[in-house]
Amino acid sequence: MNEEIDPAMETARLGIEAEAFLISSLGRYLFDRAEKEIEAAVERLVDADPEDAKLGREIRNEIYRAESVMEWIINVVNDGRTAHAELRQQDDLAGAG
Numbered sequence: 001m002n003e004e005i006d007p008a009m010e011t012a013r014l015g016i017e018a019e020a021f022l023i024s025s026l027g028r029y030l031f032d033r034a035e036k037e038i039e040a041a042v043e044r045l046v047d048a049d050p051e052d053a054k055l056g057r058e059i060r061n062e063i064y065r066a067e068s069v070m071e072w073i074i075n076v077v078n079d080g081r082t083a084h085a086e087l088r089q090q091d092d093l094a095g096a097g
Contacts, residue, residue: 008083015080018073027073034066041066 021027041062048055 008087011083012080012087015077015083018076018080022073022077031070034070037066038063
């Protein structure tokens with residue numbers, strides 16, 4: 001049973017750390033910076049020459065990178081919340097039994 005709980009506990013802990021990061025000054029700064037980077041890249045993409053495939057690819061990669069970092073952190077938070085709910089459910093079942 002401990003083998004099942006340990007990964008969930010670790011995931012829950014990591015999720016808590018990620019949430020704390022998101023509300024920290026650094027986390028807010030990095031998310032804000034990523035959003036601004038995405039907005040600027042989208043504007044450059046709209047204004048870019050549609051014939052310039054290399055530039056378009058470079059800009060799309062910038063957008064993808066910024067979105068990916070944001071998504072990774074959000075996924076850690078969501079996975080942590082899910083793991084926490086599962087642990088609470090297991091605890092409730094163990095207490096009822």
